[in-house]
Amino acid sequence: MAFEADAWLAAVVGDCDDAIVSKTLDGVIRTWNGGAERLFGYSANECIGKPITLLFPEERLSEEDDILGRLRSGQRIDHFETVRRRKDGKDVHVSVTVSPVRNEAGVIVGASKIARNIGDQKEAGVQQSLLLREMNHRIKNLFSLTAALVALSARGTTGGEALAADLAARLRALARAHELTMPDLSAGDSAENSTTLRALLEAILAPHDDSTGSRITIGGCDAPLSGSALTSVALLLHELATNAAKHGALALADGRLSVELAMQDDRLTMTWAETNARSPKRKERREGFGSTLERAALTGIGATLTRSWRSDGLTIDFAVPLQRLVSVIS
Incomplete structure (x- = not known):
């Protein structure tokens, strides 16, 4: 025995x-x-x-x-x-x-x-921490954006009913833009989600435009977006729009934003130009979780992004390989 x-x-x-x-x-x-x-x-x-x-x-x-x-x-x-x-x-x-x-x-x-x-457990813990930080980041930004939209609606309307209607429209547009930054959750399989870059820009920037539509202009070419690339680009554009509404040109009554899209060989470029934007108090930007999200989005699609401050505002130059805009990044 x-x-x-x-x-x-x-x-x-x-x-x-x-x-x-x-x-x-x-x-x-x-x-x-x-x-x-x-x-x-x-x-x-x-x-x-x-x-x-x-x-x-x-x-x-x-x-x-x-x-x-x-x-x-x-x-x-x-x-x-x-x-x-x-x-x-x-x-x-x-x-x-x-x-x-x-x-x-x-x-x-x-x-x-x-x-x-316990590698899988560790990775799950890291992902959970990242999701919690992103949720906290989004919620704080949502409060800031709502305050900015209230101020924007108040500048462009007279009377309580007009203000309420304008603000409601902006909040609906903001909700739509928020959905576009999380297509995997709102529409199931990411491979089935698709749009174009101009349509995405218009949806994300719509809450911040004025009644005449002259505060924000989008020009140039267009390109399809699908799969995980849609998530990455939506997160990036949402972060740029949030920063502009909180600290940049879209936070000021006379601020203007121009976005120009162009094709250069096998790459798509975007020039994001804010006029009458607030210049930073310090030369270097403070690193926060938004910067972490931005780097992750850029890495996901093999893109580059640079910032340069002009005397009258901010220019952001973005470039991405065209083939990465319609690929599903695993």
């Missing part, structure tokens, strides 16, 4: 998805299961007899001294989250549990170590 139990245990350990390793108190690997091979990429023959620090990034080497010290005192280490290095050089986030191994006399002679890949 004892032999049968040992065989069962060996089979369970061998087939376990977690890495299960034993080592001496000197940190030398004694056993190495199939889960360890799958997680770290090394075979048992490559690891047995080698120091466990084979798996440690250089900046994590001090962890082993602490682990061995605690083991010698009989301590068990539960769910210690750290980073280890695979055979292919890639780092992997793991949760490690280390227990002392005793001989028949009760003397600690080594340790068993169980390591579980």
